[in-house]
Amino acid sequence: MSDKPERGAIISGVAQSAIGRRLFRTDLDLTCEAALAAIADAGLRPEDIDGIAAYPGPTAAPAGFAGPGVYEVQESLGVDLHWHLSGLEGPAQISPIIHAMLAVAGGLCRHALVYRTVTEATAAADTGRLGIGAGSHEIRGFGAFLIPFGAMSAANWLALYARRHMHEFGTRREHLGLIATTARRHAAFNPKAIYREPMSMADYLAARMVSDPFGLYDCDAPCDGSTAVIVSTADAAHDLPHRPVRFEAVGTAMRARPSWDQWEDITTMAARDAAAHMWTRTDLRPADVDTAQLYDGFSFLTLAWIEALGFCGRGESGPFVENGRIELGGALPLNTWGGQLSGGRLHGFGFVAEACRQLRGECDARQVADCEVAVVGVGGGPVAGCMLLTR
Amino acid sequence: MSLFLRPAPALEPYTEAFWRACRAGRLEFTRCVPCGWFIHPSRPICPRCRGRDLTVAAVSGRARLYSYTINHQRWFPGQPVPYVIGLVELVEQPGLRLTTNIVNCPLDRIAIDMPLRVVFEVVNDDIALPLFEPAEAP
Numbered sequence: 001m002s003d004k005p006e007r008g009a010i011i012s013g014v015a016q017s018a019i020g021r022r023l024f025r026t027d028l029d030l031t032c033e034a035a036l037a038a039i040a041d042a043g044l045r046p047e048d049i050d051g052i053a054a055y056p057g058p059t060a061a062p063a064g065f066a067g068p069g070v071y072e073v074q075e076s077l078g079v080d081l082h083w084h085l086s087g088l089e090g091p092a093q094i095s096p097i098i099h100a101m102l103a104v105a106g107g108l109c110r111h112a113l114v115y116r117t118v119t120e121a122t123a124a125a126d127t128g129r130l131g132i133g134a135g136s137h138e139i140r141g142f143g144a145f146l147i148p149f150g151a152m153s154a155a156n157w158l159a160l161y162a163r164r165h166m167h168e169f170g171t172r173r174e175h176l177g178l179i180a181t182t183a184r185r186h187a188a189f190n191p192k193a194i195y196r197e198p199m200s201m202a203d204y205l206a207a208r209m210v211s212d213p214f215g216l217y218d219c220d221a222p223c224d225g226s227t228a229v230i231v232s233t234a235d236a237a238h239d240l241p242h243r244p245v246r247f248e249a250v251g252t253a254m255r256a257r258p259s260w261d262q263w264e265d266i267t268t269m270a271a272r273d274a275a276a277h278m279w280t281r282t283d284l285r286p287a288d289v290d291t292a293q294l295y296d297g298f299s300f301l302t303l304a305w306i307e308a309l310g311f312c313g314r315g316e317s318g319p320f321v322e323n324g325r326i327e328l329g330g331a332l333p334l335n336t337w338g339g340q341l342s343g344g345r346l347h348g349f350g351f352v353a354e355a356c357r358q359l360r361g362e363c364d365a366r367q368v369a370d371c372e373v374a375v376v377g378v379g380g381g382p383v384a385g386c387m388l389l390t391r
Numbered sequence: 392m393s394l395f396l397r398p399a400p401a402l403e404p405y406t407e408a409f410w411r412a413c414r415a416g417r418l419e420f421t422r423c424v425p426c427g428w429f430i431h432p433s434r435p436i437c438p439r440c441r442g443r444d445l446t447v448a449a450v451s452g453r454a455r456l457y458s459y460t461i462n463h464q465r466w467f468p469g470q471p472v473p474y475v476i477g478l479v480e481l482v483e484q485p486g487l488r489l490t491t492n493i494v495n496c497p498l499d500r501i502a503i504d505m506p507l508r509v510v511f512e513v514v515n516d517d518i519a520l521p522l523f524e525p526a527e528a529p
Contacts, residue, residue, distance in 0.1 A: 131466025137399045144400035145432060148520055149492050151476050152398070152466040159460035160478045160490075167458070167503045209463040211476070261478055261490045262431070266458060 004281060006247035008105025011097075011389070012232035012240055013042025014356040019192045019225035019344055021121045028068040030226040031117045032076055038228035043241040044111055049230075050082045051103055051112030053096035055348070057086025062132065064123025067116065067226070083109040091252040091274060091385025092295075092378040093348030098250045098385060100231040110233045116349040117226035124222060142259065155219055155298060157260040158380055159211040162300035165267045166213065169315035171303065173213050177204040178321045179299040179334075180217045180341050186328060187338025189366035194221045194344040218299040223344035227353050245356045248373070248388040251278025258382045267315065269301070270384035271308035271377055278386050279310070286310045289388075290371045291358050292332055293351035296339040301380040306334075309375060309386070328366060336366045348378040352387075359391040399514050405433040408447055413519040418509050420487070422448040429484045450487075452509035454479040454523060457488060459501055473498070479507055479523050495524040 015037030017030040039046055058069045070086045083103045091098055093116055100112040124130075131152025133139050139147045151157060165171050181204055187193035199217065207216040237244040251274035256264045263269070279285075286309060294305035303317035311332060312320040326334035337343045337354040344350065355374035357363050377386040400410060405421075409432075412419040420429040423437035424444040436443055459477045475493040480486065493501060494510065506526035511519040 131464075133398045134467035135396075135398070137396070138401040139398050140401045140403060142432070144403070144406060146490050147398045148400050148514070149476060149490055149522075150397075150462060150466065150470070150474055151490050153464070155464070156460055156462055156476050157490075159462075160458040160476070163460055164458040164478075164503070209461070211460045211462045211464060213460075261488055262486070264486055266478070 005102055005105035006249055006281070008234050009101040009231050009247055010234050010237050011229050011245040011356055012111070012236055013038040013040075013044065013230035014353050015041050015228055016192065016353055017226040019194070019223055019346070021194060021223060022125050023224040024122050025224065027117045027119045027226070028072055028076060030119070030224065031068050031073055031115055031228070034117070034226035034228035035073065035077060035113055035115060038113065038230050042111070042230040042232065043239060044230065046077050046079055048111050049077065049079045049113050051084065051100060051109030052081060053085040053100050053112060053114045055086065055093045055096050055116050056088035059088050062123070062130070064118060064120035067118060073113070073115070081109070083112065092383050094352060094376065094378045094385045094387060097229060097231060097352065098252060098387065101247050101250065104231050104233050111236070112231045113228060114231055115226055115228040116347055118345065118347050119224045120222040120345065121224050129222065146261065153211070154380065155211045155214055158298050158300060159214050160261070161266045161269065161304070161381065162213050162298070165300065165303070165315070168267055169318065171318040173205065174201065175303065175318035175321060176213065176218055176299040177201050178326070179296060179302045180204050182321070182326050183296065183335050183339040183341045183343070186336050186366060187342035189364070190337045190343055193338040193342055194223050195338070195342040214298055214300070217341065220297050220340035220345040221342065223346065225344060225346050227346055227349035229349070229352060229356070243360050243391055245359050246390045248284060248390045249278045249281035251275055251281070251386040253277035254382070254384070260381050263382050269304045269308065269380060270382050271305050271379065271386070274384040274386045275308040275310065275377065278388055282388055284373060284388060288373050289332065289375050291336060291355070291368045291374045292334050292377070293336070293355045293374060294334060294377045295348065295351065295379055296335060296341050297345070297380055299341065302334070302339070305377040309377060328368070333368045336363065336368065351376045351378060355389050359389060397514070399518060402517060405435070409433065410518040412447070413511050413521050414513065414517060416511055417449050418452045418521055419447050419449045422446050429487050431487060450481055450483045453482045453526065454507045454509070455482070456493065456501070456503055456505045456507060458503060459493060461498060461501070475501055477523060489521060492522045493524070494522050500525070
């Protein structure tokens with residue numbers, strides 16, 4: 001596939017705003033901070049940007065979730081566009097990155113700014129975290145068959161997946177705990193991480209239950225922050241102030257019912273299909289991957305991604321993560337920035353930023369030696385998208 | 392006293408018949424006449440054979456527990472916890488599932504594959520929710 005569109009684009013810049021628990025700054029303010037830093041990181045000026053894309057764009061969602069719309073950002077930066085896009089439906093939160101790659105490779109624009117911004121910590125400062133649909137007597141759409149039964153969070157919807165996986169394969173809470181405690185160990189090396197203090201397996205197991213088998217530390221940490229990446233034409237690679245990050249392959253497939261509770265085999269997720277699709281677009285294999293940045297909105301999702309990507313067999317992800325295999329220095333260093341469990345719920349883009357920095361060799365104490373290939377898998381349940389990135 | 396009440400579904404074009412049947416004490420699904428497939432959530436076409444000749448058919452209300460979670464988190468002020476969220480599979484068709492609550496069962500007796508039967512909790516004049524309890528007394 002020498003002419004695949006992945007060859008036509010690169011990630012030329014990446015940056016993040018301040019990241020924290022309650023910054024009390026607006027989503028647009030954080031986005032402008034990240035965007036200007038990413039543009040500078042790519043060696044560009046704001047007026048070079050001619051595409052903007054975001055997830056999800058304006059949508060009816062709990063406060064702090066959506067971030068600013070594409071047109072607010074365009075107006076704020078004062079740029080003219082050849083291409084623009086946002087949307088909730090697509091291959092998970094990295095959908096706008098994948099589509100920016102296609103737009104750049106297809107010649108619609110040359111330099112696309114893509115961002116994801118959350119202010120969920122500040123939004124919850126007054127109310128505490130409410131369930132989806134709390135207080136509503138008019139639940140519409142797919143939530144009508146979930147929310148009235150108190151299944152008011154993805155924590156509930158995905159706990160059902162985790163429980164079934166435990167039932168069929170003997171996966172244990174300690175396996176989920178290894179995702180959380182390993183992420184915490186890695187977060188100690190990330191100055192921007194939300195939780196950096198040590199957490200033992202005993203600490204993990206002693207935390208209060210949320211929706212079993214998920215306890216508090218199986219759930220990611222709501223935060224405020226913006227991540228921006230610049231997707232540029234591959235022609236720009238030689239002008240960069242640093243090494244380019246290349247798209248080797250993307251995966252976008254969805255081959256079962258697109259539903260949280262009607263997904264046929266809930267020991268798997270849409271990750272299974274996206275990952276299989278990705279591997280059809282490259283000659284690289286799982287053994288070639290130097291670091292994996294895999295979604296951990298809930299700890300179980302990471303286990304499901306490990307299986308989906310073929311790092312182990314179906315049902316074998318629990319034993320796979322034992323014995324330090326996913327730690328820095330192990331065979332598959334995982335979520336080296338602390339993941340969303342400890343680094344903060346940047347909603348997918350934290351994994352992208354870390355993959356780029358690892359490939360550029362900028363990770364200091366948490367750097368994976370000779371990192372040439374990184375995989376990013378984002379999403380849970382019936383939502384998934386993935387990318388294989390190289391330097 | 393809670394400022395919030397249990398969230399309730401809206402009556403929408405393809406779901407209204409489901410909720411009203413529950414209110415009348417029946418569990419009914421849209422069913423494809425040519426191929427017999429139960430379609431849930433209801434759609435105006437059968438996703439298996441693309442048939443457009445659809446009807447509504449009652450099921451037995453018998454199911455097995457496919458997965459479950461015991462929820463401890465209060466998702467709104469005053470919400471009673473813990474409660475059991477179950478994903479149940481109706482006996483009539485593989486994969487015909489409902490997310491629901493398992494009621495009238497001690498928490499330590501909940502187990503995947505346990506046989507269940509439907510009971511209905513009235514929400515208002517139009518709507519009842521299908522909940523499930525053990526098919527045999529625990």
